[in-house]
Amino acid sequence: MQTDETEKIRILMADDHPIVMQGFSASLEKHHISIAAQVKTAESVLPEYEKCNPQVVILDIRFGGKLTGLDVARELLSQYPDARIIFLSQFDQNSLVKECYKIGAKAFITKDCDAVDLANAIKAAAKGASYFLPEIAERLATIAIKGDKAPQTLLDAREIDIFTLMAEGLTNAEMADRLSLSPRTISHISQTIKEKLDIYRSADITKLAVRYGLVEP
Template sequence: MKIWKILIADDHPMYRKGLRTILETVDDMEVAGEATNGEEAIALCERESPDVILMDIRMPGMNGVDAARHIKKHYPDVQILFLTMHQDDTSVLSALKTGARGYFLKDADKDEIIRAIRAVTAGEAIFSAEVAARMIDIATRPVSRLDQFSQLTAREKEVLHYMAEGYSNAQIGAAMDLTAKTVSNYVTLILNKLHAADRTEAIRMVEKAKNEI
């Protein structure tokens, strides 16, 4: 019988303990280790070669998104399942762009967690109902209001979309997997191309376009 090695990465001791207790009831799963931040998760991944990592997003030091990005780059066969309290657009998008196969909220029950682990080990993608609804909302938001900005590239339109949603440069960078400097450069290009005096004016132009649809 194949024994799946599971690594837990979360900075809350009681939550780690709860996950360990759940996994210890499953015959074909074992806890390969526990990490309290991204750096520890990477180190344990290198040493223990887990099959699945249960990863929180916000941890002290290196966060879960940065750790997941590193792990998927260097250990692509390791499956990552995010278990977090956060379901905002930035968290969901930045997590999924790492190559993670699942995203659940921390209030998921034992059966949901076990089912999610089995799904990602089978190569499937799985998400909680709340996160799936969020993804559908993101995917179906109207973007046609940006079509009139033909002078912008597709990437610049994406940045402008996030600007109009009220994202900061740091949040845009997390959502698009870009550095803060790159985002700042995009914003400058957008303002120049739109002949906008500042960020506020550019956002106002987007809102005007939205109202004209």
């Protein structure tokens, strides 16, 4: 989708916090960027995208429901491969940032950023280019050099489920009941998880899960 330098860039903003959208909307107008539409739920993004055909979509990651911004981005890009997405989030764990770019986002911007940074990311995305804040680029480079030690990288899907429940403080019996597995299976997988992550204390497991956004603080 091409953009003319003489025309305002039209964007769709999706965030369940009106104050966030209002704050950025006022600032972005000064940067030749027009808010074509605003939605507050993940489920509203695709219908509104088809309706207003924006050049760039600004997506929050967490909406408080089953669908996340990541889910929306995957669905949007599967139907519209040329869609240009920027994630705007208060959560910036390395694994999350990496996943956003892996999905196909053009940029990841934190909500405490300067409006100029968001405007620059939008302008880059409108031209089909990726945009990296310096600190984000540095962190991604560190991951590439030192390796990604996030649970989401080291564990498979079933292990992630159990690791999350461990972090929430459930017992083996409770996890077995929740996941319809035997306590023995839970015990075996739990031990494997601890060995893979090289972490054994319950408190440290919870801290790690919070750090990587798997459970709420």
